[in-house]
Amino acid sequence: MVGLNKHIMRTVLILSYIMVVALIIAGISAIFSYLNTGADRSNMLHTEIKQTANYTPQLNWNPLNNLGRPIDQENLKSIEKDYLDAWFVQHLAYKTNKTTGIEDYYTKNARLNIYDFIDYNTKHNIYIDATTLNHNPTLEFFSEDGQLAVITDNNVIEYKHVYKSNTLITKTKEVTSYKFIMLLEDGFWRIRHKQKIKSEAFKNSSIIVNTDSLNIKGINYYPQNSAWDMYGELFSKDTIAKDFKLIKSTGLNAVRIFVPYEDFGKEHVNPEKLKKLKETLDQAEQQQLKVIVTLFDFYGDYSIINWSLNQKHALSIVNKIKNHKALLAWDIKNEPNLDFESRGKQNVTAWLTNMIDIVKSADNNHPVTIGWSNTNSALLLEDKVDFISFHYYENLSELDTKINLLKKGTEKPIVLQEFGMSSYSGFWNPFGNNEKDQANYHKKAQDIIAKNNLQYMSWTLYDFKKIPKEVVGKLPWRKNAQKHFGFINKNGAKKLSFNHITSQ
Known part of the structure; x- marks a missing residue:
């Protein structure tokens, strides 16, 4: 009986040792895996804003005749996504007067102006509900090192409601043109510079349809x-x-x-x-x-x-x-x-x-x-x-x-x-x-x-x-x-x- 008990104890100790070693190996593997995912774009930034589910304006690129290096479709799509994301996070920031996502889509210098604007609106109890519906970008320049892009975006249809103390004080629908400089930082395209080129009130040119023959x-x-x-x-x-x-x-x-x-x-x-x-x-x-x-x-x-x-x-x-x-x-x-x-x-x-x-x-x-x-x-x-x-x-x-x-x-x-x-x-x-x-x-x-x-x-x-x-x-x-x-x-x-x- 004593010998049997010794065998049982020895078996239990061996199994316990194997389990402890297995857990240690699993833990080391998990840590190693975690350390090797630090450069994953999806986990690094852009965790709080998802443009694709909230913002879908029409966007039509003009023909690619840019100066500098020719751009491939993969890079163009990357610029397009981050460009639209930047528009969306700005709309959201001006509506909520919070800076969520701004750091992800604007360079340090560019976001200072946005932060100042939000501070002013917050102090004066102002917020802006806005969106854009149409974009017609032209890639003017793409640098040889693939780190800088210059874009003009003509005839952007913008709509804004401006509220003060939750009361609508003005609303506008405009057709605006912009010039943007974008930099590739940490794997993301950020807006470095944004300049309004021209703006005019939207003019509705819709045709009134003849209804003489309706007879409903x-x-x-x-x-x-x-x-x-x-x-x-x-x-x-x-x-x-x-x-x-x-x-x-x-x-x-x-x-x-x-x-x-x-x-x-x-x-x-x-x-x-x-x-x-x-x-x-x-x-x-x-x-x-x-x-x-x-x-x-x-x-x-x-x-x-x-x-x-x-x-x-x-x-x-x-x-x-x-x-x-x-x-x-x-x-x-x-x-x-x-x-x-x-x-x-x-x-x-x-x-x-x-x-x-x-x-x-x-x-x-x-x-x-x-x-x-x-x-x-x-x-x-x-x-x-x-x-x-x-x-x-x-x-x-x-x-x-x-x-x-x-x-x-x-x-x-x-x-x-x-x-x-x-x-x-x-x-x-x-x-x-x-x-x-x-x-x-x-x-x-x-x-x-x-x-x-x-x-x-x-x-x-x-x-x-x-x-x-x-x-x-x-x-x-x-x-x-x-x-x-x-x-x-x-x-x-x-x-x-x-x-x-x-x-x-």
């Missing part, structure tokens, strides 16, 4: 089984084809559809979603229906520092389908005036103005509108849009008067872009309207539309079984009411209101 008689559309998720897993060309054929048979000639910002990938638009959007327009074209595409659905952040992301999103969609025969018009945003209180009216209208310019810069053949939630806001930015759109869910007894007031305020076409009545009367609303009430509502609405020779798009083809909380919130009486605005019920049967889906 339409309906807002979602498939019944994929409301507010039209391009998801339940997407079906056959379903859309069947629905569009039905819509056409009623005498309607147009549909309004929605492109949700996040669902489509934000600034990195999902190609599969774009494909489904185009296929939807293909089905409309087969039925000779025209389509109003509403952009930025469920988007609510109008911060200027994010405008370059919004621009990239919009241009990806507009450039994909702008030549489609079924496309009728662009609706920049659904009911943006509902964000006035939470986001600020000036911020929202500035964003809308800029987005109209962006959409028209890519497509000046199709008219642009904004889907305002009521008549009170309908004439905002009247000079920017090609036709006026408003939604109406109030008492029909006042609609005729409000239409006449709008007509006095504009000579542009007016479209009643959303209207309707829920037929829900149940546990959560025992005194609500029924299907007969809904039918009477649509009959009266069509009489008012005909009287005023008004263009229109009703809400909506189907009753829905499911309403996302993002649409009307979680309250059951609101969700249940929203489910019953359709002309066709959940079982596929036409409701009484279907007889008045159009005035024909």
Whole structure:
């Protein structure tokens, strides 16, 4: 027994020794590995700012005819990335009055001016919300040792809001040209010198599109089984084809559809979603229906520092389908005036103005509108849009008067872009309207539309079984009411209101 115990003790000691040695070797290896990663660019600097996820202006290099050494694409891309990063960290610094990232992208001398500017703004309670949307750089000089680059950047589109004590005191949109000297330090291109060459106010040259032939008689559309998720897993060309054929048979000639910002990938638009959007327009074209595409659905952040992301999103969609025969018009945003209180009216209208310019810069053949939630806001930015759109869910007894007031305020076409009545009367609303009430509502609405020779798009083809909380919130009486605005019920049967889906 004693011998056995000695063998066991010896075995335990040997195993323990092996484990200690293994741990020591592992520790030495980890230290050696760490010491050999000290020059890794990704771990050395630029740890707090990631431009690629926050800033995506359009950038187009002019042809490379620079003095000095010819530059290869790898070096050009490196300069481009650090150049845009430098712009972004400066925007962020001026908005927050913090110096995060400035040391990474500006040389010692260059950042002194930035620090002085931030100190001044901090003392006077000033901050600047700004961005750039377009850059057109030219590489003027690249040194033989590859350590210095001189760049001119012409016709940079810049937008700024200047705030003092959280109150907007001025806003500008400018076209500016700059000269930059950049140095390669520690493996990164830093701005050594920045000089403004010229600057002038941005002049909008967008064309007002002729709208004499609009003649919109339409309906807002979602498939019944994929409301507010039209391009998801339940997407079906056959379903859309069947629905569009039905819509056409009623005498309607147009549909309004929605492109949700996040669902489509934000600034990195999902190609599969774009494909489904185009296929939807293909089905409309087969039925000779025209389509109003509403952009930025469920988007609510109008911060200027994010405008370059919004621009990239919009241009990806507009450039994909702008030549489609079924496309009728662009609706920049659904009911943006509902964000006035939470986001600020000036911020929202500035964003809308800029987005109209962006959409028209890519497509000046199709008219642009904004889907305002009521008549009170309908004439905002009247000079920017090609036709006026408003939604109406109030008492029909006042609609005729409000239409006449709008007509006095504009000579542009007016479209009643959303209207309707829920037929829900149940546990959560025992005194609500029924299907007969809904039918009477649509009959009266069509009489008012005909009287005023008004263009229109009703809400909506189907009753829905499911309403996302993002649409009307979680309250059951609101969700249940929203489910019953359709002309066709959940079982596929036409409701009484279907007889008045159009005035024909």
